[in-house]
Amino acid sequence: xxxxxxxxxxxxxxxxxxxxxxxxxxxxxxxxxxxxxxxxxxxxxxxxxxxxxxxxxxxxxxxxxxxxxxxxxxxxxxxxxxxxxxxxxxxxxxxxxxxxxxxxxxxxxxxxxxxxxxxxxxxxxxxxxxxxxxxxxxxxxxxxxxxxxxxxxxxxxxxxxxxxxxxxxxxxxxxxxxxxxxxxxxxxxxxxxxxxxxxxxxxxxxxxxxxxxxxxxxxxxxxxxxxxxxxxxxxxxxxxxxxxxxxxxxxxxxxxxxxxxxxxxxxxxxxxxxxxxxxxxxxxxxxxxxxxxxxxxxxxxxxxxxxxxxxxxxxxxxxxxxxxxxxxxxxxxxxxxxxxxxxxxxxxxxxxxxxxxxxxxxxxxxxxxxxxxxxxxxxxxxxxxxxxxxxxxxxxxxxxxxxxxxxxxxxxxxxxxxxxxxxxxxxxxxxxxxxxxxxxxxxxxxxxxxxxxxxxxxxxxxxxxxxxxxxxxxxxxxxxxxxxxxxxxxxxxxxxxxxxxxxxxxxxxxxxxxxxxxxxxxxxxxxxxxxxxxxxxxxxxxxxxxxxxxxxxxxxxxxxxxxxxxxxxxxxxxxxxxxxxxxxxxxxxxxxxxxxxxxxxxxxxxxxxxxxxxxxxxxxxxxxxxxxxxxxxxxxxxxxxxxxxxxxxxxxxxxxxxxxxxxxxxxxxxxxxx
Amino acid sequence: xxxxxxxxxxxxxxxxxxxxxxxxxxxxxxxxxxxxxxxxxxxxxxxxxxxxxxxxxxxxxxxxxxxxxxxxxxxxxxxxxxxxxxxxxxxxxxxxxxxxxxxxxxxxxxxxxxxxxxxxxxxxxxxxxxxxxxxxxxxxxxxxxxxxxxxxxxxxxxxxxxxxxxxxxxxxxxxxxxxxxxxxxxxxxxxxxxxxxxxxxxx
Numbered sequence: 001x002x003x004x005x006x007x008x009x010x011x012x013x014x015x016x017x018x019x020x021x022x023x024x025x026x027x028x029x030x031x032x033x034x035x036x037x038x039x040x041x042x043x044x045x046x047x048x049x050x051x052x053x054x055x056x057x058x059x060x061x062x063x064x065x066x067x068x069x070x071x072x073x074x075x076x077x078x079x080x081x082x083x084x085x086x087x088x089x090x091x092x093x094x095x096x097x098x099x100x101x102x103x104x105x106x107x108x109x110x111x112x113x114x115x116x117x118x119x120x121x122x123x124x125x126x127x128x129x130x131x132x133x134x135x136x137x138x139x140x141x142x143x144x145x146x147x148x149x150x151x152x153x154x155x156x157x158x159x160x161x162x163x164x165x166x167x168x169x170x171x172x173x174x175x176x177x178x179x180x181x182x183x184x185x186x187x188x189x190x191x192x193x194x195x196x197x198x199x200x201x202x203x204x205x206x207x208x209x210x211x212x213x214x215x216x217x218x219x220x221x222x223x224x225x226x227x228x229x230x231x232x233x234x235x236x237x238x239x240x241x242x243x244x245x246x247x248x249x250x251x252x253x254x255x256x257x258x259x260x261x262x263x264x265x266x267x268x269x270x271x272x273x274x275x276x277x278x279x280x281x282x283x284x285x286x287x288x289x290x291x292x293x294x295x296x297x298x299x300x301x302x303x304x305x306x307x308x309x310x311x312x313x314x315x316x317x318x319x320x321x322x323x324x325x326x327x328x329x330x331x332x333x334x335x336x337x338x339x340x341x342x343x344x345x346x347x348x349x350x351x352x353x354x355x356x357x358x359x360x361x362x363x364x365x366x367x368x369x370x371x372x373x374x375x376x377x378x379x380x381x382x383x384x385x386x387x388x389x390x391x392x393x394x395x396x397x398x399x400x401x402x403x404x405x406x407x408x409x410x411x412x413x414x415x416x417x418x419x420x421x422x423x424x425x426x427x428x429x430x431x432x433x434x435x436x437x438x439x440x441x442x443x444x445x446x447x448x449x450x451x452x453x454x455x456x457x458x459x460x461x462x463x464x465x466x467x468x469x470x471x472x473x474x475x476x477x478x479x480x481x482x483x484x485x486x487x488x489x490x491x492x493x494x495x496x497x498x499x500x501x502x503x504x505x506x507x508x509x510x511x512x513x514x515x516x517x518x519x520x521x522x523x524x525x526x527x528x529x530x531x532x533x534x535x536x537x538x539x540x541x542x543x544x545x546x547x548x549x550x551x552x553x554x555x556x557x558x559x560x561x562x563x564x565x566x567x568x569x570x571x572x573x574x575x576x577x578x579x580x581x582x583x584x585x586x587x588x589x590x591x592x593x594x595x596x597x598x599x600x601x602x603x604x605x606x607x608x609x610x611x612x613x614x615x616x617x618x619x620x621x622x623x624x625x626x627x628x629x630x631x632x633x634x635x636x637x638x639x640x641x642x643x644x645x646x647x648x649x650x651x652x653x654x655x656x657x658x659x660x661x662x663x664x665x666x667x668x669x670x671x672x673x674x
Numbered sequence: 675x676x677x678x679x680x681x682x683x684x685x686x687x688x689x690x691x692x693x694x695x696x697x698x699x700x701x702x703x704x705x706x707x708x709x710x711x712x713x714x715x716x717x718x719x720x721x722x723x724x725x726x727x728x729x730x731x732x733x734x735x736x737x738x739x740x741x742x743x744x745x746x747x748x749x750x751x752x753x754x755x756x757x758x759x760x761x762x763x764x765x766x767x768x769x770x771x772x773x774x775x776x777x778x779x780x781x782x783x784x785x786x787x788x789x790x791x792x793x794x795x796x797x798x799x800x801x802x803x804x805x806x807x808x809x810x811x812x813x814x815x816x817x818x819x820x821x822x823x824x825x826x827x828x829x830x831x832x833x834x835x836x837x838x839x840x841x842x843x844x845x846x847x848x849x850x851x852x853x854x855x856x857x858x859x860x861x862x863x864x865x866x867x868x869x870x871x872x873x874x875x876x877x
Contacts, residue, residue, distance in 0.1 A: 590745055591821075616742045663749070663821055 074525040077516055080107035088478050088487060090540045091153050091167055092512070095533030098148030100169055102185065105478070105489060105540055108514055108528035116178045116187045117148025117171045124623075124632035125187070129641040130559045138176045138190035140197070149173045151536045152202045152270070156248065160206040160275040160370075160483035164545030166251060168202055168211045175199040177213055177244060181251050183549050186558060191253050194336035195240045195260055197223050200269035206279050206483075210243040210320065211253060214284050218265025218291075222336050233293045239263035241271070241284060242338070243320055251561075259327040259339035261318055261346050264405045265291065267307070268316060270363060270428075275483050276370030278388040280321040283373050285361040289313045289403075308379065312356035312412065314403070315364060315375055317391065323351045347406050353395060354403060356412040358384055363428035363439070367452060368483050372417060376426035376439060383426055383439055386415040387455055418460035422448035427473060428537075430480035432517050433487045436463065438480075440472040440492065447475060447492055447515065449522060466522040468492040468513050469500055476538040477517075486542065488518035493535055501529045510534045550617045552637030564639040568611040581605040582646075588612045588621040588634060590661040593654070596669035600646045604673075609641045610634055622657025625671060633658065646673040698781035698791050701861035704854045705794055706774045709733050711851030714805060716831070718743070718842045729755055731805075732851055734766040750840070751820025758808050773797055777862065791862045798855040806833055 062072055080086055086104030089111070094101050098118030102111045117138070119126025126135055126146065136144055148171035156166040167180040175193035180186065193199065193213060200216040218237035220226045226236050245257035266286035274281040292306025326332055326349055327339045334340060346352040357364075358377030365374045373386045391410055394400070400408035425443030432438055432449075439448045446465045453459025472494050478487030497511035509529035516523045552558065555567035568585035573594040576583045582604045587594045588611065600606055612621050612634035623632040628644050655668035715730035715738070727746075729738040736755050744754045773793045780791035814828040822840075831837055837844040 614741075614745070616739075616745070619745075661749075666821070 070523065074516075074523065078106045078108065078514060078526045080104070080109070085543070087543060088489070088540045089543055089546060090476060090491060090538050091155070092476075092493070092530075092535035092538035093150035093153050093169060095151075095510075095536055096147070096149040096173075097533040098150055098171065100150060100153065100167070100180065101530070101535060103512070103528070103538075105491070106514055106525065108512065108526050112185055114180060114185055114187060116150060116169060116180070117145070117176065117190065119146050121631040122633060123186075124634075124640065127629070127631050127642065129643055130557070131187075134187060134190055134559070138171075138174070138178075138192050140174050140192060145171075145174050145176075147173070148176070151200060153537060153539055154202050154204050154211070155539055155541055156208040156246070157204050157206055157482065158208065160279075162479055162482060162539070162541045162545060163208070164541060164547070165248065166208070166246075168204065170199050170202040170213060172198055172200060172216065175213070175215065177202060177211055177253065179211075179246075179251065179253060181561070182546055183561065184552070184558060185548060188559060189252050191244060191255060193240075193242055193260075194338050195219075195221055195242065195340070201271040201284070203271050203273045203282070204246070205273045205282075205320065206275050208246050208248055210258075211246050212271060212273065212282055212320070213242045213244060214268040214271045215240045215242075215263070216267060216269055218267060218288070221262075228293050228295070230291065230293055230296055233265060234291055237265040238343070239265050239268045239286070241268065241282070241316075241318060243323070255338065259323065259332065259341065260335075261323055261341045261351060262343040263316060263346075263352070264289075264343065264403065264407065266314055266316075272364050272366045272373075272481065274370060274388065275366055275368075278366060278370045278373075280319060281388075282318045282320055283364050283366065284316040284318065285357060285364045285375060286314050286316060287360050287362075308360055311359055313359065313361055313377075314354040314409070315357040315361070315373070315386070317353040317355065317410075318346075319351050322349065326351070343405055343407070347408065350395075352407055353391075353400070353410055354407050355386060355391065355410045355415045358382060363426070365429040365431075365481060367437075368431050368485055370483070371455075372452075374429045374437065374439075376422075376429065378425050378427055378442065381421050381424055381426065382419040383422055383429060383437075383450070384416060385418045385420070385453075385460060387417040389455070390417065391415045417455060418453060418457045420450050420460050420462055422450060422462055423465055428475055430475045430477040430490060431485040432477050432480065432490060433485050434517060436517075438475050438477060438490050438517070440475045441465065442471060442473065445470045445472060445494075447472065447490065447522065449517065464521060466515065466524065468494055468515075468524065469511060469527070470494055470496040470498055473534075474537040476540050478540040478542065480540065487540070488516060489540070490515045490517050490522070491538060491540065493538060495534050497527075497529065500527050504531070512538075551615060552635060554613070554615070554637050555611065555639055556637050557639055566609060566641075567639040568609050570611070570613050575599065578607075581607055584608040586610045588623070588656070588667075589614055590619065591656070591663035591667040593623075593656075593667065593669045597672065598669065599672045599674065602646060602649045602673050604646050605643070606646050607641060607643050609639065611639045612636050619660060620658045621660055621667070623654060624657045625654040626652045628652065628671075631657065646671070649673050695781045695784055695788075695865070697861045697865040698777055698788065701791065701794055701858040701865070702774050702777035702781060704858040704861070705777060705797070706771075708851040708854035708858065709770045709774070711854065712737065712849040713801060713852040713855070714833075714846070714848050716844055716846040718844050720841045720843070723842075730849060731759075733770045733801075734763045736763075749820060749822045750826040751817025751823050753812050753815070753817075758812060759804060762804055769793075770797075777858070780862075788866060791865065794855075794862045795859040798852060798859050801852070801855070802833075809833055 086107050088105040090103040090105050092101040100114040115123045115125030125131045150169045151172045153169045155162040170177050175196045177191050178187050179189040181188050196215040196219045198216040199213050201214045203212050220236045226232050240260045242260040244253045247254045267288035268284045268286045271284035288307040290309045296302050296306050332339045357375045358380035360379045361375050361377045363376045374383050376383045394410045394414040422439050423441040423444040425441050427440045427442050429437050429439045437450050446467050448465045449463045451461045472492045474493045476491045479485050492513040494511040497508050500511050501509050509531045512528040513524050514526040516525050555563045557564035570587050573585050573587050575598050582600045584598050614636035619636045621634050632640050652671040712730035712732050717726045717728040719726045727739040729743050740755050776790040777794045780788045810830045813830045
């Protein structure tokens with residue numbers, strides 16, 4: 001009950017009865033009108049007695065539940081009645097669950113868990129042949145990885161705004177990037193970065209030409225073995241930024257047309273793409289310009305100290321359009337199959353510049369007009385605003401000093417437009433539909449709201465801060481990192497929840513807090529517990545931009561989104577001996593499998609194709625086979641396949657795992673291995 | 675003169691003027707249009723199907739949510755909709771256009787040839803009778819081995835207006851195709867009732 005507390009978290013016991021009643025009166029009026037047309041208002045006025053009855057009931061309910069007026073207002077702003085739907089989708093990373101969460105805003109209802117890097121039995125992810133192929137494509141040195149640490153989600157964009165077509169998410173643990181198709185909210189591709197083993201940020205260029213992945217920990221290129229010493233780190237370890245070419249027509253990343261730029265091993269982490277006037281550049285921050293390594297600080301454990309010695313680290317500016325021209329001209333070699341612009345070449349060609357940024361930065365965000373880059377050093381209480389034009393002028397002027405790798409450095413004062421003292425531990429900035437900027441304050445556990453100014457340095461002012469609970473990381477606002485932010489919400493992605501929810505043991509839920517930013521003062525409206533890994537970052541998109549299909553066309557292979565030529569044909573199902581393997585062709589419908597007995601010889605390699613021939617919305621069938629570790633989900637129209645060796649004689653039941661009909665329990669069959 | 679105009683009529687159908695024959699021509703056109711329109715439909719509503727499921731029948735086809743309705747019907751042993759009136763629908767592919775052509779011939783040939791339009795009157799009458807027969811047959815010949823055969827007693831689905839089975843409420847109604855066919859039949863009957871009218875061009 002956020003509204004019942006004041007800023008210091010103590011219950012506000014001094015709230016007056018008249019304020020309480022006033023709040024309820026507003027609630028009653030809202031309930032009575034529902035819209036603000038003159039007719040509706042008149043009608044509401046003539047139904048005063050009805051409104052009084054409603055507010056009377058509401059008051060009793062509120063009193064019984066100990067709700068304050070602010071709580072009632074929050075409930076009215078977030079409640080989405082049964083049968084109504086939300087205004088926005090929020091796509092949140094699933095942290096080290098390796099998945100993606102889809103959440104409705106403002107109700108904060110969980111709509112879907114999209115399996116990505118981690119096998120997920122409910123969706124058959126990692127069990128079906130098609131999904132196993134996707135996971136295999138993300139293998140590291142032949143090892144299929146069955147987990148992930150999803151960090152930075154990003155929607156595809158057209159003209160610098162979300163277009164609702166695709167969604168990308170990275171895996172920090174193994175430097176991988178996944179593509180999710182928003183026609184069916186399913187993962188279609190995982191690519192493995194051949195240069196490094198850890199990444200952090202992902203962004204897209206304004207027309208989704210590239211999905212850009214920044215490396216995180218400094219690594220020997222291709223993770224070749226090396227001792228970890230200061231000397232070795234400086235010589236052999238590097239960072240990189242990879243520009244994965246996205247082919248929107250195919251809905252796939254094309255590694256052949258992708259490229260990477262080598263960077264100093266400064267621990268690049270988060271990045272953002274320029275937009276409008278700054279289109280053509282990406283901006284990436286870094287943490288470890290000290291080139292600290294573990295064991296380096298008086299015997300360690302040292303990274304947190306060693307990497308925090310400099311007052312300034314470096315924002316990296318990369319001219320990706322220039323780099324693209326270099327690659328297309330053929331003047332670039334390949335490393336591990338990926339076009340690669342070495343550091344020296346990047347410097348020589350003017351692809352890479354640095355700007356000092358306050359200590360150990362984390363967030364870097366380009367303003368909606370594309371004119372400014374906002375960075376926040378997490379160990380500095382300011383957000384620093386750089387002017388893109390100022391940076392370009394400084395580059396044009398030349399005479400730049402260089403770092404130890406020879407990379408030219410634009411002086412801090414030549415880039416800086418303004419600084420806003422927002423509070424302790426500023427991390428990430430989003431832009432609201434109200435034209436203001438919002439920055440998370442990790443150490444203060446708060447959200448700062450501040451105004452955007454101009455090149456003169458004026459107009460950049462802190463408006464207010466709102467406590468959130470607790471340890472806020474990223475913020476998400478509807479279209480909050482695009483050229484067109486909108487909506488009246490900001491979501492704080494809090495890493496800790498402490499006292500916010502019923503206790504569920506030592507593993508605490510994470511707390512996504514919905515904030516109303518339409519008024520003069522921000523207000524926390526709702527706490528959404530996430531009972532698993534920490535959603536690191538989220539993006540929020542207008543529902544009108546998404547038109548997901550509700551039933552696949554018949555015989556759909558979801559990895560080509562086209563008819564599968566090998567789809568089992570209804571009426572021609574059966575078990576067929578193909579010499580070196582057995583093919584099972586199966587149809588699924590309420591409430592039967594055809595065939596419902598499958599007989600194979602011991603040792604047979606079985607290729608089992610399944611087709612949900614349903615055409616009705618929601619008529620999903622699952623398929624689980626005992627002993628052989630198989631679980632599938634077949635939505636109507638979908639075709640899937642599984643492969644296994646029937647190595648043990650026995651009788652194994654299979655059945656529908658998705659409650660499909662009144663006779664769902666009868667939807668079963670037997671695999672007989674003899 | 676009458677000879678000449680008779681020749682003109684035979685050579686130039688556009689010279690068609692007799693009101694009875696004009697009515698036959700209009701009837702033929704209406705019937706032709708009706709062949710491509712639905713004649714009858716039934717919509718079913720249940721809690722799980724708030725938008726309803728609908729199937730419609732024309733002279734030679736069945737359209738709509740046929741797959742899903744069959745899916746549900748199989749639980750009570752109701753025959754698949756494709757198995758309803760298969761001969762009639764196949765024959766309709768030939769007979770429908772043929773009846774239109776006969777009505778056209780009646781319009782242009784006139785005289786006793788006007789009787790060629792008679793099948794256009796029979797068609798809607800037969801359709802209603804056939805539909806009633808199939809509704810009775812299908813509803814009263816449920817597969818006794820179906821999973822829910824003991825849950826639903828045989829019944830005759832209503833051809834018109836509200837009805838119901840299980841958790842479904844149904845509503846059946848004739849469609850524009852049927853209305854056009856009835857209009858065509860009325861026009862044919864009225865044309866045939868005009869006695870002593872000269873054939874086209876014989877005035």
